[in-house]
Amino acid sequence: MKTLYSFLFIALFAILPISAQNLSEKADKLFGVKKEIQFKFQIQSRAEISKLTRIISIDNVKDNYIYAYANKKEFLKFLELGYEYQLINDKEEETDYNMLDNLNYKDIQAWNFYPTYNAYDSLMSKFQTNFPNLCRSFSIKTLASGRKLLFVKISDNPDVNENEPKFLYTSSMHGDELTGYILMLRLIEYLLSNYGTDARITSIINNTEIWINPLANPDGTFALGNNTVAGATRYNANGIDFNRNFPDPYDGQHPDGNAWQPETMAFMALADSIQFTMSANIHGGAEVCNYPFDTWAQLPADNNWWNYVCREYADTVHVNGIAGYLDDLDNGVTNGYAWYQITGGRQDYMNYFAHCREFCLEISNTKKPAASTLPNYWNYNYRSLLNYLEQCQYGIKGIVTDSITGIPLKASVFIQGHDMDSSHVYSTLPLGNYYRPIYAGNYNVTYSAPGYYSKTISSGVVNKTSTIKDVQLVPIYITTNEIANYPNINIYPNPANNKINILLDKNYSYKEVTLTDIYGKKVFEKTIKSTDNLIEINVQEYSKGLYFVILEGNNQKISQKIVIE
Ligand SMILES: [Zn+2]
DSSP: OGGGGGGEEEEEEOOOOOOHHHHHHHHHHHHTTOSOEEEEEEOSOGGGHHHHTTTSEEEEEETTEEEEEEOHHHHHHHHHTTOOEEEEEEOGGGOOOOEESSOOHHHHHHOOSEEOHHHHHHHHHHHHHHOTTTEEEEEEEEOTTSOEEEEEEEOSSTTSOOSSOEEEEEEOSSTTOOHHHHHHHHHHHHHHHHTTTSHHHHHHHHHOEEEEESOSOHHHHTTTOTTOOTTOOSSOTTSOOGGGOSOBTTTBSOTTSSOOOHHHHHHHHHHHHSOOSEEEEEEOSEEEEEESOSSOSSOOTTHHHHHHHHHHHHHHHHHHSOTTTTOHHHHTEEEHHHHOOOSSOHHHIIIIISOOEEEEEEEESSSSOOGGGHHHHHHHHHHHHHHHHHGGGOEEEEEEEETTTOOBOOOEEEETTTOOTTOOEEOBTTTTEEEEOOOSEEEEEEEEOTTBOOEEEEEEEOTTSEEEOOEEEOBTTTTSEEGGGOTTOEEEOSSBSSEEEEEOOTTSOOOEEEEEETTSOEEEEEEOOTTOOEEEEEOTTSOSEEEEEEEEETTEEEEEEEEEO
16 A cells, blocks of 8 residues: 555545435435545544444555445445545556456566566466366366466376376455466466476476466456556456455354355355465555464464464565565564454455465565556565465375275365464364474374274474375274174174164173264163163164274174164
């Protein structure tokens, strides 16, 4: 925001106590056909932010000034609070976006342009056409406008789910924050064209599955049509800031009171199907690395790791950038809440619900920089973008399997005395692989999966190296004898739906029979009398799934898996 002052003109409106109808008329006049307006106002104390952030979309907080956006509905609520505000209007006609519709090789080398929507769409496809062994281009969602949420996936084996961390860069979910849009396109081209010649890039691609989405809100960016980014909006086509629209760890499923937007749902579905180890979400309007959480003051379990990777990002930029760039707040790093609270943000969603380490990179004070300045931002940032990408290789990683069958398992990987607020990770199927970036130290890590004994292993971690811990978990009943070794015991039918019959062997003395679910929870138990010959368990009430029948007696346990249908 800071440098915007030089080319903004500001209109001052004094708000007097007026009726709701007058407020509504005022808002109608102010908005006209616009879906959003941008404004600033003064607060007396930071305590006011908590209420305001749930009404309008705060963009920045500086020296008790709030910079914010609102749609008409939001603005009406804001007007009721009686703040005096100033509208902020971009003088966009002074900015040269150098919109290109047909890209040639020379343009791609210079990267001092903005592609039209169609040029963007075809450029994304060309990455796959030009690098068929390294790149897949696809859309995760076609919006009602026909515009798509486009991604590339970059890997040395792009069609194989490899034992590698998955990493995501995504930009411009605020459609008017454009710097990252171009930098992400350039990053894709940089990675692909340097594979096989640059050892560092080759290693990154060989060891990571990289997903890049340059434009998360194409309807906002191209609000005035596919051929210009002038008039780009923060909000989507429905006039909603979907970076306030995600389920929130503190504020519930719909913190902004709106239905989930198509973009929100597409990203939630993606995060659900692909377990990303790390990601970054690129914004503009400030210059700072903003790490979790945004919704509450409590610092994340990995606060020291966040400070370390964000510090590395900002410090590397400081070496390669110009004085005064990326130095907001604590010299380019802040905890989200410490800057200003937001609820329903994607960063918190990814960290809390998707177990993915994501931070917001606020990459330029100027939201829509002139095309000629874009190469500068690349030069300041690209080394830092690569550093952060490499961090997903480090920390503790490995594969979790069943100790008997070797089958990969989905297991929880929990750092004792450390993990909280969903900072733990899971191994994922089909490979059973997990990745836990963490700051240097010694940790006790507990691996657990339903139906298995948990196992705790100590791991020493050194920064910028990986500690590999492959873990075998023992199934809960493997220490018992299989019923198959007792030919005179018959448990039937299997699968069962009404009743399980247990025909006992007279040569064996039993004390107890239990039925447990896969989590080891007893759902039935009965003491066996010496006169019992047949035990019947009515299972109609039990939910479907895998269970264990366990017979105990004479310091021996025998068990059999049984399926209830
Ligand atoms: Zn933003």
